Amino acid sequence: MSTLAWFALGSLAVWAWLLLGQGFFWRTDQRLPPAPRKGPDRWPRVVIVVPARDEAEVLPVSLPSLLAQDYPGVAEVILVDDGSTDGTGTLAVGLAGRCGGLPLSVVSPGEPEAGWTGKLWALRHGMALARAREPEFLLLTDADIAHEPDSLRLLVAAAKANGLDLVSQMARLRVASFWERLVVPAFVYFFAQLYPFRWINRRRPLATAAAGGCVLLRTETAVAAGVPEVIRQAVIDDVSLARAVRRAGGRIWLGLAERVDSVRPYPGLGELWRMVARSAYAQLRHSPPLLVGTVAGLVVVYLVPPVALVAGVAGGDAVAAWAGGAAWAVMAGTYVPMLRYYRQTLWLAPLLPFTAFLYLLMTVDSAVRHYRGRGAAWKGRTYARPEATSGR
Known part of the structure; x- marks a missing residue:
């Protein structure tokens, strides 16, 4: 031959x-695990932490979707303005005033200390403020991620019903331009090939990963894992976060989203x-x-x-x-x-x-x-x- x-x-x-x-890996059936329709007997307190740097373009779509969450328990949003120069923080305050909904706090941590990536520095500040509210869960979500009104409720219900410490959904990325159609689905396909969702979600996992755009994290598990300090230099922060949680004995679930979407445009190949x-x-x-x-x-x-x-x-x-x-x-x-x-x-x-x-x-x-x-x-x-x- x-x-x-x-x-x-x-x-x-x-x-x-x-x-x-x-x-x-090629199957797309890993969606949120089942939970009782009525949800838990007591809905836990949740704080939503949003790191944001120069996000004025996407914030008018994403932030109102968080403020409008139909959540039966107590929830609030902390937006961490990470040194934005486009008025992100001011825009967020204005959006909250017009849209109402969940309470919003806008804070700024200043420039990152040496040895920290910007996003994790912002998360450190936001998570520290959130823990002062003593929430059972933190929702870590990027500023370009839009959530359907029942997104938080479904995430918390899945975590409570299945004893999960970290529930992460791979947000459905935008596919509008020619290049987005050609490249974006393949991006998720390659990610799933590298980190098969079924392996991650097993009782005895064979792989560990998360999708950073949407992560529901149990607060006590975050403290036990030492995050974000222990991963402060990570560029691929979502996978590093999942590994830290796994090392601390936490149970992880990752799947494709049906109610969570990225609104960030990538119109060209560049x-x-x-x-x-x-x-x-x-x-x-x-x-x-x-x-x-x-x-x-x-x-x-x-x-x-x-x-x-x-x-x-x-x-x-x-x-x-x-x-x-x-x-x-x-x-x-x-x-x-x-x-x-x-x-x-x-x-x-x-x-x-x-x-x-x-x-x-x-x-x-x-x-x-x-x-x-x-x-x-x-x-x-x-x-x-x-x-x-x-x-x-």
């Missing part, structure tokens, strides 16, 4: 494993590119060997199948064409459920190799940015490689 045929057969074998042996590149190399722990392995894996798993099919047909290599076509078909088939979740045309499924190639380039660019000293750049701040911190 030709070298290309061997590579195609190898890719097909990998896809057979991914289809059946990677926690059925915006999406920066969103991925700012943390891709951090996900690889800034390791050159892991970078090389990731690039090689993306090539074999996603790029070899279409190349083998086309080259095999053109060159009369039946094995390469058959194996490449079969691997590409399995790949596209596993992508279909995510496209349906995002209500997108299924014709995008065969384009997954092209999207994976874009992610390969974004990952390499993330490493290049790191070694040029730009690290994880976001909203005027650049974070270099974290130093070792004491953990639990």
Whole structure:
């Protein structure tokens, strides 16, 4: 057999494993766990903490959705204005005055101390203020996340009924522009492939992760885990948070959202590119060997199948064409459920190799940015490689 045929057969074998042996990552049925319709006998106090830096563009959509939460217990919102220059804090106060609903406090922690990322510094300040209210739960949600009126109630009911310490939902990201349709569903697909939700949600978990846009966290568990102090340098803060909670013995659940949406627009490829590149190399722990392995894996798993099919047909290599076509078909088939979740045309499924190639380039660019000293750049701040911190 030709070298290309061997590579195609190898890719097909990998896809057979991914289809059946990677926690059925491609299925989209991990939604909020069941809870009694009437909810708990006593609805616990909740404080919603929203870190916000220069979010005036999205706040008029997201903040009113939090203030309008239909929650049977006591709840309030703390928005932490993290050094915004666009009037985020003033806008939030005005929105609360016009919309009413849950009480809102707007605070500012000042510039982060050395060794802290901006978001975690804001969360530290907001969580400290929240704990003074003695809530049973904290809802940590980003400023670009809009919640349906029953979102908080459903989150708390699921946590109480199932004894969960951290309940996280992967917000449904915006898919309006061409590039959002091409890139965004794949972003969630790749995340689920790396952190299969079923593995995370097992009684004996095989993976640990969370989605930072929407995290309901039991307060006593946060204290026991030492968060956010123990993860203060984390660029990928949601996964780091989940690992800290797991180390403290907390139970975690992660799934896809039906009532929580991101309203942040990424209309062009440039915006999406920066969103991925700012943390891709951090996900690889800034390791050159892991970078090389990731690039090689993306090539074999996603790029070899279409190349083998086309080259095999053109060159009369039946094995390469058959194996490449079969691997590409399995790949596209596993992508279909995510496209349906995002209500997108299924014709995008065969384009997954092209999207994976874009992610390969974004990952390499993330490493290049790191070694040029730009690290994880976001909203005027650049974070270099974290130093070792004491953990639990």
